[in-house]
Amino acid sequence: xxxxxxxxxxxxxxxxxxxxxxxxxxxxxxxxxxxxxxxxxxxxxxxxxxxxxxxxxxxxxxxxxxxxxxxxxxxxxxxxxxxxxxxxxxxxxxxxxxxxxxxxxxxxxxxxxxxxxxxxxxxxxxxxxxxxxxxxxxxxxxxxxxxxxxxxxxxxxxxxxxxxxxxxxxxxxxxxxxxxxxxxxxxxxxxxxxxxxxxxxxxxxxxxxxxxxxxxxxxxxxxxxxxxxxxx
Amino acid sequence: xxxxxxxxxxxxxxxxxxxxxxxxxxxxxxxxxxxxxxxxxxxxxxxxxxxxxxxxxxxxxxxxxxxxxxxxxxxxxx
Numbered sequence: 001x002x003x004x005x006x007x008x009x010x011x012x013x014x015x016x017x018x019x020x021x022x023x024x025x026x027x028x029x030x031x032x033x034x035x036x037x038x039x040x041x042x043x044x045x046x047x048x049x050x051x052x053x054x055x056x057x058x059x060x061x062x063x064x065x066x067x068x069x070x071x072x073x074x075x076x077x078x079x080x081x082x083x084x085x086x087x088x089x090x091x092x093x094x095x096x097x098x099x100x101x102x103x104x105x106x107x108x109x110x111x112x113x114x115x116x117x118x119x120x121x122x123x124x125x126x127x128x129x130x131x132x133x134x135x136x137x138x139x140x141x142x143x144x145x146x147x148x149x150x151x152x153x154x155x156x157x158x159x160x161x162x163x164x165x166x167x168x169x170x171x172x173x174x175x176x177x178x179x180x181x182x183x184x185x186x187x188x189x190x191x192x193x194x195x196x197x198x199x200x201x202x203x204x205x206x207x208x209x210x211x212x213x214x215x216x217x218x219x220x221x222x223x224x225x226x227x228x229x230x231x232x
Numbered sequence: 233x234x235x236x237x238x239x240x241x242x243x244x245x246x247x248x249x250x251x252x253x254x255x256x257x258x259x260x261x262x263x264x265x266x267x268x269x270x271x272x273x274x275x276x277x278x279x280x281x282x283x284x285x286x287x288x289x290x291x292x293x294x295x296x297x298x299x300x301x302x303x304x305x306x307x308x309x310x
Contacts, residue, residue: 058296102302109248109252149302150301
């Protein structure tokens with residue numbers, strides 16, 4: 001089980017990703033500098049980490065989407081390989097047009113860091129298969145641009161094809177505006193591409209996996225990936 | 233040639249920054265509405281034909297300068 005974590009200038013969650021995949025899950029996890037043109041041989045998962053790649057210049061993720069390593073990340077995804085983008089990683093995948101939509105400034109204009117609840121909307125994905133549809137889990141968010149936006153017609157398509165993986169919710173799993181921290185359309189916290197092998201999400205499951213550091217609400221995503229790898 | 237690309241949020245896209253500035257202006261007693269904040273990009277582009285230069289700038293917008301999900305641009309060749 002091999003994981004590659006692309007590291008951009010300004011990434012700051014790369015070590016969280018390395019810790020979650022490497023130390024906690026015990027996977028062979030390799031940081032890959034953005035100037036590299038090839039992922040390590042036999043990479044099964046690319047974890048695009050959070051942070052402020054290239055200082056968020058122009059738009060969050062816009063410059064990182066053009067980094068040399070991203071061409072190989074795209075090739076990996078085109079071949080059916082798994083890609084998980086968290087926070088700035090999600091923004092990068094949108095800017096790279098590997099996922100639809102864009103992440104705008106939070107409605108409140110503020111950087112928000114908080115523990116929030118997510119409801120699993122699709123439980124048959126490589127990233128969610130150890131969870132149940134409707135299951136609620138608690139993970140942190142930490143972002144200023146997490147307000148997911150999509151052209152209204154495309155939003156209808158996204159919902160219709162079951163492209164929404166996670167939605168913000170109350171601790172009991174109720175959805176609706178009061179439970180959406182950032183103004184995201186339809187309370188969307190995470191989405192997948194049509195093929196279901198590329199997932200982007202604003203919340204940080206990798207920051208909630210080690211009992212020595214706190215709650216472990218994010219483990220479901222990693223257990224699901226472990227199950228996916230075991231099946232492969 | 234000098235090119236000026238003005239990038240604006242599309243109509244209907246929430247602009248909390250514009251809203252905050254609008255409220256600030258109201259605080260000073262200015263009567264303003266629909267304040268929108270964008271980005272101005274200036275650059276020198278080689279070439280002598282304004283149409284050709286504009287076409288290059290348009291290609292730059294499509295590749296990088298504009299995110300069509302949320303933004304639109306206008307190009308001025310000076």
